[in-house]
Amino acid sequence: xxxxxxxxxxxxxxxxxxxxxxxxxxxxxxxxxxxxxxxxxxxxxxxxxxxxxxxxxxxxxxxxxxxxxxxxxxxxxxx
Numbered sequence: 709x710x711x712x713x714x715x716x717x718x719x720x721x722x723x724x725x726x727x728x729x730x731x732x733x734x735x736x737x738x739x740x741x742x743x744x745x746x747x748x749x750x751x752x753x754x755x756x757x758x759x760x761x762x763x764x765x766x767x768x769x770x771x772x773x774x775x776x777x778x779x780x781x782x783x784x785x786x787x
Contacts, residue, residue: 715741715742716765717739717767718740718763718764719763720740720761721736721737721738721764723759729762747763747771747779751776
């Protein structure tokens with residue numbers, strides 16, 4: 709099993725379904741230092757406003773809401 713990588717540039721944003729994040733959205737997003745914990749938080753959070761999570765990591769890749777859902781069982785199982 710690969711150990712979690714900490715101290716990464718991870719940003720979580722919440723947007724209405726059908727929207728795609730912009731650099732401005734990420735500039736105002738929630739910073740995280742651990743991708744696994746950001747994924748867990750995003751999936752387990754209950755939003756009353758219907759927004760969905762997007763995560764950008766190290767300014768290199770983006771996890772779409774479906775990617776977060778797919779990754780959750782793997783990262784949750786590491787704990």
